[in-house]
Amino acid sequence: MPSALSLTDISAAYSGKRALDSVTFMISRGERAAIVGPNGAGKSTLFKVIVGLMPHLTGDVMVHGHSHHAGDCPSIGYVPQREEVDWNFPVTVMDVALMGRVKEIGWLRRPAKSDREAAREALAQVGLTDLASRPIGDLSGGQQQRVFIARALTQRADVLLLDEPFGGVDVEAQSAIFGILDDLRQRNVTVLISTHDLEMATTRFDRLLLLNRTLYADGPADSALTPERLAAAYGGRLTFWRDGQPMTVTADDCCP
Numbered sequence: 001m002p003s004a005l006s007l008t009d010i011s012a013a014y015s016g017k018r019a020l021d022s023v024t025f026m027i028s029r030g031e032r033a034a035i036v037g038p039n040g041a042g043k044s045t046l047f048k049v050i051v052g053l054m055p056h057l058t059g060d061v062m063v064h065g066h067s068h069h070a071g072d073c074p075s076i077g078y079v080p081q082r083e084e085v086d087w088n089f090p091v092t093v094m095d096v097a098l099m100g101r102v103k104e105i106g107w108l109r110r111p112a113k114s115d116r117e118a119a120r121e122a123l124a125q126v127g128l129t130d131l132a133s134r135p136i137g138d139l140s141g142g143q144q145q146r147v148f149i150a151r152a153l154t155q156r157a158d159v160l161l162l163d164e165p166f167g168g169v170d171v172e173a174q175s176a177i178f179g180i181l182d183d184l185r186q187r188n189v190t191v192l193i194s195t196h197d198l199e200m201a202t203t204r205f206d207r208l209l210l211l212n213r214t215l216y217a218d219g220p221a222d223s224a225l226t227p228e229r230l231a232a233a234y235g236g237r238l239t240f241w242r243d244g245q246p247m248t249v250t251a252d253d254c255c256p
C-alpha cells in the first residue's frame with residue numbers, strides 16, 4: 001500500500017539560502033507524527049513545500065503514491081501558524097469551514113445545500129456548532145485552530161498538516177485539539193504537526209521527525225530523540241536532566 005505522504009530529497013531555499021536540505025521521510029496512513037526542531041529549523045517551510053505554497057529545488061512530494069506538484073491536492077488539509085492568518089478578515093466561522101469546499105463551489109458561486117451540510121458536519125466534529133455565525137476574530141486561539149481543522153474536514157482531507165497548533169493555546173484548548181486528533185485517528189486520517197514542545201511530542205505522538213534544515217532523527221517517539229541527535233540538531237542550546245526518570249529536555253529558544 002502506498003504511504004499517505006512521502007517526501008524524497010526535498011531541498012528548498014529563500015533567496016539562495018537553504019532552509020531545507022535533502023529531507024526524506026514517509027508517513028503511513030493513519031499515523032500521527034510530529035516534526036520538532038528549534039526556531040528557524042524549516043518546519044513551516046517544509047509544510048509550505050508539501051502544500052505547494054513554496055517551490056522545492058530538488059526532490060518529490062507524493063501523496064497517496066501520486067506526485068504532487070501543483071499544490072492543489074484535496075487530500076491535504078493545511079492549518080497554518082496563527083501568525084500567518086489575518087484574524088480581522090471579516091468572515092464567520094461557517095464561512096471559513098465552507099472554504100474547504102471552494103474547489104467544488106468555485107469562487108463566485110453560492111454554496112449548495114450539500115456544501116453547507118458538509119461544513120456544518122465538520123463544525124460539529126470539532127465542537128463549534130454554536131459558534132458558526134460568529135466572526136472568526138472573536139474566537140479564542142484554540143477555537144480558531146479548531147475552525148481551521150473544520151475547514152480541512154469540509155475539504156474531506158485525509159492528510160492533515162498542523163503548523164504549531166498548540167502555540168498560544170491553553171491546556172484545556174490543547175486537550176480539545178487532542179480529542180479531535182484522537183477522533184481523526186479512528187478514521188485513519190494521517191496527521192503531521194510541527195511543535196517546539198519536545199515533551200508533548202514525545203508523549204503524545206507515535207513518530208518523531210527531528211529537523212534542523214536536514215533530518216536528524218526519524219522514528220518512534222521513545223527512541224528517536226537521543227541526547228546525541230538532540231544536541232546535533234539544537235547545537236549547544238539544550239539542557240538535559242536524567243534523575244532516574246525519562247530524560248527531560250528544554251530548549252532555550254522554545255517560545256516565540
Ligand code: ADP
Nearest residue numbers: 014015019037038039040041042043044045046
Ligand atoms: P521554523 O518553522 O522551524 O521556525 P521556518 O521554516 O519558518 O522555520 O524558517 C526556516 C528558515 O527560513 C529560517 O532561517 C528563516 O529565517 C527562513 N525564512 C522563513 N521564511 C522566510 C521568508 N519568507 N523569507 C526569507 N527567509 C525565510
